[in-house]
Amino acid sequence: MYAQLVDTGVKRVKSLDEMTPEERAFQEKVDADIKIEPKNWMPEGYRRTLIRQISQHAHSEVVGMLPEGNWLTRAPSLKRKLQLMAKIQDEAGHGLYLYSAMETLGADRDEEIEKLHAGKVKYSSIFNYPTLNWADIGAIGWLVDGAAIVNQVALQRTSYGPYSRAMIRICKEESFHQRQGYDILLTMMREGNDAQKAMVQDAINRFWWPSLMMFGPHDADSPNSAQSMSWKIKRHTNDELRQRFLDQTVPQLEFLGCTAPDPDLKWNEKTGHYDFGPIDWAEFYAVIAGNGPCNRERLETRRNAIEDGQWVREAATAHAAKRAKKQTAA
Amino acid sequence: MSQRNDLAEYLLRLGDSALVTGQRLCEWCGRAPALEEELALMNVGLDLIGQARGWYDYAAELLDDGRNADALAFKREERDFRNLLIVEQPNGDYAITTLKLFFYDAWHLPTLEQLSESSDERIAGVAGKALKEARYHFKRSSEWVIRLGDGTDESHRRISDAVDRLWRYTIEMVNIDPLEQELAKTGLAADPAFVAEQWQARVAKVFEEATLKLPEPAVPFYLNGRQGLHTEHLGQLLAEMQFLPRAYPDATW
């Protein structure tokens, strides 16, 4: 999930008879699965929560380019290089698309990015982990895009129209990314030498738990979920989505011939799901709070990109103004 | 040397310039001045590396020595690379990157225009597809040169500095290479005289609109990318790009 710990600013979900007539009409629409569009009335909390969630999602797409970019110049074949370039281009497109969806709520892209660079808002914890070998690129496609898809498929049914439509478009590309990522790993396991196989297992060992953390804290520790669920900004709880991801991923892991760094991982006949061991939430909160392996570098790179590019954007604006002036003069 | 070898040599030149340009664009990932530019740079890079693969595939067939496109890209030494010197230059700021692309595009476009009518069907096929992409690349980089030249004082200063730094390498876009001239006579390659003329005209026109001073024509100097005599930058670029295939010579990825 690219949006973790999104604050709704609401302590307790109101019941229908506690609501104002406007709020009630809104909630009834949401309950009837009618999409909310930019021009419709919406509670301020709904708007603000959505802006936080969509911007966090957009920031994640953009920051997510960096760990992959780390191997872009070292991709081992023309085919892999082209695939990775296409994927990164897609992610930049997702960022743009999501920022536009966010702007329909009255937020401003530049302002939200400034908040990101000031460390005031977050992006997905997963992108604060380093990419240390080529198999990491496969593991990111398979696990990270895979986890994102589980979340985003659910969000296709989210109550806000522009967000829901963005998710539908984005999901198609994410599934493609996931297949390509898995193909990188499968090729290394099937046709690779011992060193390559070791790279794959190493990548899985490092990305396994952080991928499970992408879904956010357990439901019991997720105080904002209830309001988000009732607004249908969220359609499933963190634990539901995490379980769904795990259940689909474990057979793929076995097919690869690799193992998970979790001695408690096993099929549970009774529940029909995989059981898994305890997640290290201390690590999750540390990474979210800024003490992950790459937080500083990721933000610095993004901040520098925008600061170093300021004169370029100014030039483009100045030139456009000159051109407009010439046209009115002519 | 047989015409077959000459043609393979020519294809390597085309492929190497496209690949090295694409590789430099990869370095911009996550660092571009705007999200729209991230998309555009990656898009141009994708086109070029895709084209490089097309040229290498054909070169590998002609060379017929067991090497495939990947071996040509990842296992050749810097002295065997045939790219134009301009494309291996470091990215620098956005003015340098923009101008590098523009000088290359202004050469690439007329080259592909001619190659799309090559007497060799295979070349005409690759070039025909690449030509559509190169038209967009040229339009895009021209517009950026004009924006930066005729933008703010700072952008004008930066792009003028870039002209100063890069101009010497433009000798390779206007000089007449004997091998290419020979191949052009049989309709296989682009006519270097036509390309040179086109390059000069296109650059002059864009520079005027960008309010940039056009320097005196560049003069030949010691280095020559077509002969594999490069600046020191190429070796570093290749060391990074070729690292995995060289570290694991027999590996499949």
Ligand SMILES: [Fe+2]
């Ligand atoms: Fe994405």
Ligand SMILES: [Fe+2]
């Ligand atoms: Fe993604």
Ligand SMILES: [Fe+2]
């Ligand atoms: Fe993706």
